[in-house]
Structures are given as structure tokens and as C-alpha cells.
Amino acid sequence: MKHLILAALFFFTLHAQDSNLEPDKKQKFTIGLGAYAQSQPYKGVDSFVVPSPVFFFDNGLFYIRWSRAGIYFLGDKQENYSWGFSLTVQPRVFGYNPENSQELQGMDERETTFEGGLAFSALHNKSYIEIMLLTDVLNRHDSWLIKTEVGDEFELGHFTFYPSLIVSYQSADFVNYYYGVTQREASKTSFNLYEPGAGFQVGAQTYIEHPITDELSLLLNMRADSIPYSARNSPILESSVIYSGLASLIYTFTY
Numbered sequence: 001m002k003h004l005i006l007a008a009l010f011f012f013t014l015h016a017q018d019s020n021l022e023p024d025k026k027q028k029f030t031i032g033l034g035a036y037a038q039s040q041p042y043k044g045v046d047s048f049v050v051p052s053p054v055f056f057f058d059n060g061l062f063y064i065r066w067s068r069a070g071i072y073f074l075g076d077k078q079e080n081y082s083w084g085f086s087l088t089v090q091p092r093v094f095g096y097n098p099e100n101s102q103e104l105q106g107m108d109e110r111e112t113t114f115e116g117g118l119a120f121s122a123l124h125n126k127s128y129i130e131i132m133l134l135t136d137v138l139n140r141h142d143s144w145l146i147k148t149e150v151g152d153e154f155e156l157g158h159f160t161f162y163p164s165l166i167v168s169y170q171s172a173d174f175v176n177y178y179y180g181v182t183q184r185e186a187s188k189t190s191f192n193l194y195e196p197g198a199g200f201q202v203g204a205q206t207y208i209e210h211p212i213t214d215e216l217s218l219l220l221n222m223r224a225d226s227i228p229y230s231a232r233n234s235p236i237l238e239s240s241v242i243y244s245g246l247a248s249l250i251y252t253f254t255y
Helices: 002-018 172-179 183-188
Strands: 028-038 048-058 062-065 068-077 081-092 113-124 127-136 144-151 154-156 159-170 199-211 216-226 241-254
Touching: 048 241, 081 127, 144 172
Parallel strands: none
Antiparallel strands: 028 048, 028 241, 048 062, 062 068, 068 081, 081 113, 113 127, 127 144, 144 159, 154 159, 159 199, 199 216, 216 241
16 A cells, blocks of 8 residues: 555656646745644653644645645646645654653554655635545554545634544554554563554544734644544553644745
């Protein structure tokens, strides 16, 4: 699966210059800096807070959406709607180091990684849908997943909300890597062998933007993800929900 997707990435990159997409004449770019926080569902693993740069940019050929980047190779953009296929890459900030948890001593490390693949997105007025087929490009979990997100935009007073529902189908290898216990790990710990199967992770999030000036705004992100039901009984977990969020100051300009 991974090699098939990587081959497709290479093929479409070669043909991206023939795309029907045209860049907007006037570009909008958002930059910012904030703090990203995420809980960890693992036993004895603390939540973390890290500084996070924030970028939003989409000119019809390339895009950056917070920490994810992509290049379109097919699509169309009109006044009230747009759609496009793209190549995309994003980080996965997840996992644990057993040295940081007394309860997970003897387990192998579950590492963060980068995932890349194909994405389809469509926007009509202020509603959107995005579907991504992703694989591990660093051979950490060495598996794949399908992610679908549906969202909208609405205003309430001086606040703009961008709520969305996210459903990810995670392969058996993915779920086993992050939530399973191998035979070797079971022999070194008090945990029993645990091999969960594939499953769906369901999440909900919203961005909230509040303007300070015409260019400067506060941006908040709040998100909660429920891990796949197939992994709920994992002996290395103490929670079935992952909470995350971002608080940042952003600056938007056109050129």
C-alpha cells in the first residue's frame, strides 16, 4: 500500500504543472505563533504543551493548513465552489517513550512520524469535505489510514466558528502499533499479549477566530478524538479519548 501511494505521489508531481487549477490573482497569507497542547491516553504518560507555528495559505496550486502542506494536481475553482485532488503531508504527534512512564517500563517506544498521501477536498459556499488516504513515510507505524472531515463556517457576534466532524479508518497495523502489546513486550512486562484489529477513530473539533484588528486575530482550536473501539481494552491505556488544542495569535495579509 505504501509503495503504491508513493508511486502515485511521484507520478502526479510530474504532471502537476498540467493541472487545470489557476492561482488566485490576490493571495491571502496567515502566519502566527501559539501553544499546542495534547493529552496522552497511555498509562503514566503526561500531557504535553509545545510552541507551534501557524500557517494558512491556499492559492489554488499549493496550500498550507496549520501543520499540513500539499500541492494540487487536479481540480477547479469557481466563485461559490471549488474541488481539488492534491498530494499532502502532515506530522503525527503521537506515541510515548517508556522511560517517561513508570507503568510502561519494558514496552517499546511508539514514535511520532510524518504521513503523506492523496487528498480530495471540495468546498461549497462555507461547507467543505476532505478525504485523505495516508501512509507512514518514515516507517514508524508502517501502515495506512483513511481520514474524512466534514465542516462548516458560521459567525456569532465578533466570533467566527469552524466546526468539523472527523472520522478516520485506521488499519490493523496502525492500531496494533499504537495500542497493542507484542509477545516480546508481554514477556518483559506485566501486560498480556494484546492485538487489536482495525477500527474507526471519531473526533470533533472547532476553530474559533476573534479579530483584534483588521489583520490581527486570536485563533483557538479545540478537539477531542475517541480511539477505535477495537483498542478500548488495551492494557497500556488509561483513557479512550485524546484531547488537544491550540491557542495562537495570527496575522493575515494579502499581496
